[in-house]
Amino acid sequence: LERWAARALEVAKIETLGVLAGGVAHDFNNKLAAMVVQTEFAMFELQETESKARPLLEDCRRIALEASRLCDQLLAYAGKSELKRKKVDLNQFILQAEPNLQKIPGTTKITFDLNPEPVMVRVDQAQLLRVLVSLVANAKEASEGLELDIVVATWVDEAANTCGFSITDFGPGIAPEHLSKIFDPFYTTKFTGRGLGLATSLGIVRAHGGTIEVESKPNRGTLFEVALPALARADRPVLVVEDEAGLRQKYRQALEDRGLSVIEAATGEEALERIDEFQDALSLIILDLVIPGPQGAQLLGLIRETYQSLPVIVASGYQAEAFPELPPCQAYLLKPFNRKQLVQAVDEVCKAS
Known part of the structure; x- marks a missing residue:
């Protein structure tokens, strides 16, 4: 506790x-x-x-x-930098960065332990390179004068829908009294430098929806682990049915960052047209119940008449009790909900289906 x-x-x-x-x-x-x-x-x-x-x-x-x-x-x-995200395989990203990493001053040797399968993420490559270089430079400084290896590894955690990379050095480690402060801006134990490298790295990773964890033991070394949202492997698109253009755009961005393709509909009629067009090619539907045209229980009922097994996530500003005749759905999201809740619901429904 x-x-x-x-x-x-x-x-x-x-x-x-x-x-x-x-x-x-x-x-x-x-x-x-x-x-x-x-x-x-x-x-x-x-x-x-x-x-x-x-x-x-x-x-x-x-x-x-x-x-x-x-x-x-x-x-x-502060996580305020503009991110230009694209799909990236972390294995290839790290291999392409190797020349830059080898140029970082230090006596240590860098070795790589890369996941055998592609590690797909959606990131700003330039920003993530800053993180990688900063962490490797930090590891090299920690091992200065010692002929020890630094290990750069990639990994995937399918259960947590995360993946990432880690930097391990086998130097003297970080003293316990410093460990809780290393990500503070301008905090440094060195006489030179401004102490912004790790702070900046943390901000960049958090802006990508990720985390940085650090483990260190005296005389045993230090492990920095960067965890990022894994890119979902889904070829079938998600249909977003929402009459508010701003919300459709936010849903699209969150889902595309997750690796999903998205199609949109603003009315009940458009939703039925898209469903007829794509049919079984859809992976799931995110459905607002109060929209122009067929809506609520009627719209979901029309969908269920033809596509009984098509997963549907209802997203509504009304409690479920407001729709007593609503046919079954796989999840019910009560507005307002955040990006994390949306992605989590989509992940759970995709897994179950």
Whole structure:
């Protein structure tokens, strides 16, 4: 119980720091952007002269850009960076990153233990590369001067619908008094560096809906494990029936991030047309009961007349009791629900079917 309470406090601390860091970084970035623009205007005015002020202005511009990159790291920690996701096999991603990893200073050797099957995720490759490089650099620093291997591995946990990669070093380990603070912004046990590498990595992984776990024992080494939502392997599309365009878009994004293809319908008539068009090719239907055209028990009844075994998840702002004649469905989601609840319901229905 104490361990779970400590974990809850740690999560709350990270979220609070993230909100603070994101707000500060956003405001500072705006000020720095204005500073860079004004400096460039001043440099333009001096371009035809040999003024001694020009080199000073160039230094000001360079320093402002460096400060802006620091703000970008804080935004990444806060989970505010824009993500450009695409389907990626983590095995191939790591192999392609190997040249960059080998260039990281250090005396240790990197070995790979990759899952025999593809490890599919939907991620921003550039952002995830920052995480991988940061964790490997951290492991190399921890093992500095020791001729020990660092192991980069990939894994899949089908039961938890997660997958990811881990970095293991066999160095001196992390002292217990430091372990709970290593993801704090600017926390570092080194004399050099700003201590943002691990904090930024945590923010990037959390923005992808994942987690970073760390285990360390004195004189035994340290394991960092990055867990990400696994990409579902489904060729058959999901039909989303929802009259609110904004909600349809949110459902689509959540399902596509899960690796599912999506088709949409805004009315009862459109839903029946899509079902007739795709028939058994559909994997399931997410159905809002209050929409234009046939709706509620009538619409689900029409679906059940022809497709008795087609899985249906009802998504409604009304309690199920409001539809006493509603035919059976595989799950009932009461609005408002979050992304995690939607994906969990879809995963459970897909498994059961």
